[in-house]
Amino acid sequence: MNRSDRSLMDLPLEIHLSLLEHVPNELRAVNRYFYVLHNHSYREKSLAWISEDNDIWALIKGSLCLYIKSLDSLRQYARQIIKDTIEPGPDVPLCLTKYIADSWYIVYNALQYPGKIINNEWDKLSQNQDTSLVDTNNSFSNRPKERILMQSLTALPVDFWSRRKDEPTPVNVWFYVKNAHVARYIQKIITEIGICNYGPRQIVASAGYINELITSEGIYCINLGHLPRLYDEQIFEGTGTTHLPLELKTIDRTDSDVCINGDLVLLGYDFIPYQISKPWLLFRVENKSGIDTIFNYSECSFSYEFAWSLACLQSEERIEFPKDTISRHGSLYKPSKLIRNFVYKHPEQKQDLGQETALPNWNTPYLRR
Structure with missing residues (x-):
């Protein structure tokens, strides 16, 4: 331990905690003490x-442990x-x-923060020949036929917008484009978004x-664009409600088979601000196996x-979603380095590919303070 480290360690606990509030990621990497304190x-x-x-x-205990x-x-x-932990079990306290x-x-x-949403059937679409459509054509409407590509849930804190009023949260959709x-x-x-069994949907x-x-x-x-404000947070004050089930529905109005024959495959959604300094429209990843x-x-x-359990607890209406739709979970996650090619909202802005190559993996969990 060098002199600067000793000087830092000599500070009182209150100062250590205050420093962690300001530079948590930097300080927790200093030594084991600060990692444990963090x-x-x-x-x-x-x-x-x-x-x-x-x-x-x-x-959430079981699925949260599997994720971590x-x-x-x-x-x-x-x-x-962190030592002295015990294998997960229903009677084991959280702190152990x-x-x-x-x-x-x-x-x-x-x-x-809302978690990623994957289209669990993405790798089966090229073999899926179920072309059943919901026919919305009638004498009052000329809308094309519709097909629901995906309908899923993620959990959203009730006070999400009040905590992040100065930091809008993006909604990003992922596609594999064959041609x-x-x-x-x-x-x-079309992407419709709203709270499951509560209030109107927004597009x-x-x-x-x-x-x-x-x-x-x-x-x-x-x-x-940004995750729209979907409700008045004051409605839930004093109710003890901490989270709500956020529902996303993807509707295919192409009146074609491109979304079921593998030419255009919906992969999922996330809510990650991949680049904050430059407004971007899309980015491309080369590798299909990515x-x-x-x-x-x-x-x-x-x-x-988590969201499914919330929907069941908070609604008297029938929940149409099955409890578990995500297959292949529980295995180790092994993200590899993928290079993104951004297209920005302002054409004069260009990507620094050297910086992109030098950056650590962007597809690891996005952790905020």
């Missing part, structure tokens, strides 16, 4: 928000800095439970000329099951 501080934040006797923990366990390929040695007691920073982030000429259909794939959409920016095969992440490194099935499963 973990403890997020335990306090998490339990101050959702007390240990809250029923939510019983609902799936990250061991990235952080097992760091997680094991392996994958929770040693990972409060990830727990806090998993509860504070550039089918990109023109993307504008006819989020990409720029109207997005198809002109897609010129080759690849995986594309397309920005659909889907398994972009979406962590265990994360998607945790988020879905």
Whole structure:
């Protein structure tokens, strides 16, 4: 330990905690002491928000542990800095439970932000010959036939917008585009978003000329704007409600088979601000196999099951969703380096590919303070 480290360690605990509030990621990397203290501080934040006797923990404990366990390929040695944990079980206290007691920073982030949503059938679409359509044509409407491509859930904190009023949250949709000429259909794939069994839905959409920016095969992440404010938070004050089930529905209005024959495949959604300094429209990833490194099935499963449980608890209406729709969860997550090619809203802005190459993996969990 050098002199500066000793000087830092000589400061009182209150100063250490204050420093962690300002530079948490930098300080927790200094030594084991600060790593443990950082973990403890997020335990306090998490339990101050959702007390240990809250029923939510019983609902999410199993799938949350599986999600955090799936990250061991990235952080097992760091997680094991926290000692004296016990294998997960229904009677094991949270503060002793392996994958929770040693990972409060990830727990806090998993509860504070909506998780990724994967289209669980993405790899079956080219073989799926179910072309059943909901015919909306009648004498009062000329709308094309519709097909629901995906309908799924993720959990959203009740106070989400009041906490993030100065930091809008993007809604991003992921597609695999086999042939550039089918990109023109993307504008006819509609995303409806709302709270399950509560209030109206809103539509989020990409720029109207997005198809002109897609010129080759690849995986594309397309920005659909910001997550709209869906309810008045004051309605839930004093109710003890901490989260709501956020529902996304993807509707195919292309009146074609491009979304079921493998030419244009919906992969899923996320809510990650991939670049804050430059407004972007889309980015492209070359490798088709990259889907398994972009979406962590265990994360998607945790988020879905959490939201599903909330929907069942909070609604007297019948829940149409099955409890578990995410297959292949529970395995280790192994993200690999993928290079993104951005297209920005302002054409004069260009991507620094050297910086992109030098950056660490962007497809690991996005953790905020």
